[in-house]
Amino acid sequence: MTILWLLAGFGFSTLTGLCLVGACWPRQLPRRSRWLAGSIAIGLGLGISSCSALVWRMWFWSMPWSFVFVDAVLLAGSVWLWRRRGRSQRRELATEPPSDPPVRAAAVDYALAVILGLAIVAASVAMVQTCLRHPHGYDDAWAFWNVKAKFLFYGQQRWADMFSPPLYHVDYPLLLPLNIARLWCYQGSQSTQVPQVLAMLWPLLIVAVLVATMAVCQGVRSACLAGLVLLATRHLLTYSSWQYADAPLSLFMLTALGLTSLWCRWPQKGRSLLVLIGSSAGCAAWTKNEGLLFALVLFLALSSVAAMSRRPLRPVLARYLLGLAPFLLVVLVMKLTYAGSSELFTDQTLPGLVARCTDWSRHHDIIMWTVRSVHHLPDADRLGEVPILLPLLMLYALCAGITRSRADWQATVALGLTLLLMAAGYYTIYLIAHDNLTWHLRTSHGRLLMHLWPSAVLMIFMVLKAPRSCQRGQGSGRQCIN
């Protein structure tokens, strides 16, 4: 019975996500893009439901079963939006050309898909084992995230005590704790299973979004390979199994950038994707403070791509902000009403900032950590393994060659610019934040790189030609035949 209630909690968020993604999803996109719509709907649904959970926590928590009522109202609103948008899309479709014809997959593609499936199963088993060994999660999980979920679940009038100074990072956004608390409400009790299930869900969604995006843009072969490269990144599985919030942040960043790739490919048909791009960036901002930087950086990247391709800037940014606004509003309410000040920026003085910025040993340390982490990130770990994935990727790049598609290059520019600006933002934070830089780098560097790695894999495979799988098609995009 408890599991049924838990499934109901997931069901509400997933259906809400499906309806809202369905309302914004252009029907003119290829049929296989629906897999992508489905995979992003689960993550976005959890993001949106966490906002409704905050509304419940602020105003309706004392009423019995009010969490179900709030979720039901949100779902009803989403269904209404989906049906309304569906009617207008059907009218538009009458004048639009038919979507791309279905494609046939070759035996190699099936073989790769099976191998990918096996890798996913193996990764899932590995994550289950890690979760069972650390039922409360690793240090940051129980000290920062799960403890806040307990305040939200158990706390009566004084739930906002979780923003009191004895607790750490009182300015962190609440997507993850609210989702955990919301699902505990459905389950009827606090348990370690809910954070564990969520922890295992995020990396699977990351792989699903990456594979689905690549399948739409470059074909099944590149999609499977990109998925395998990501699954070969042990840190992704480790940080996720430890119940850190870096995995959902990574998911929402990848979702936003994957949708940006689709928008670059179908700028006219995919106009409404910009709303979803904004929503994904909003979810990232609602997950961790780094997501706020991401939302700003993506705004700049979209502006650059729109200017580069001579598209009107105002409608592009208006749609992006439309998707971003609800989440930004929730973040602002949380930050202005409850949250304490950020530890990174308290006690900062101008002379102190100047001293840190002109301390060349800090620059040296950050660069050296970055070089070492990038070298070891994809596959090597403490076992002293030789990192072979990067050389393998380079060999693949040499053989596959660089794409000549204008749309792919635009997507690559958007992705590359976003990743570059994010890296510059992280660099600046390291430079100005803590006096104890070595501790700061040691405890966070790998996680920050993990935010960017799935999107970097997307960019790498976006810029490379798909092996013997693509040919020029009609319209702005290529039609992939595998």
Added chain:
Amino acid sequence: MSRLRSTICTIVMLLAALRAIWLVWITLAVSSAPDPGPDHAGQDAFSRFEPLRPHLPAEGTIGFVAPSAQHGQRQRDIAQYVLAPLVVDTGDGHLVVVADFSDDSQLQLFLADGRYQLAARVAAGLAVVERAGP
């Protein structure tokens, strides 16, 4: 793309696939081995603080004292997680305080000055104490 390059691409793909599966297999092996990390000790500590709950208020702020600052900070963090939605503050400047010592003799030493009186002892060295008098 030439046939040779295509073949190399396919080989690279298969190598990547093998690499992925091998790494996941290694992860399995690592995760089934004993964990020497500091977190492992923490798992037992979670259950250590659970019996305190019936002796503490439902909400509000309590204090936390421990013999050493470094050990005490980690123990306070664990207590904060276990006892939430109570706020667990470092130090003894509160009406109700959790005293976490390694054994009962240290606990008795803490109570000896008469500022606090024992409310409930739940394990060796671990107790809820209350401020004595005004």
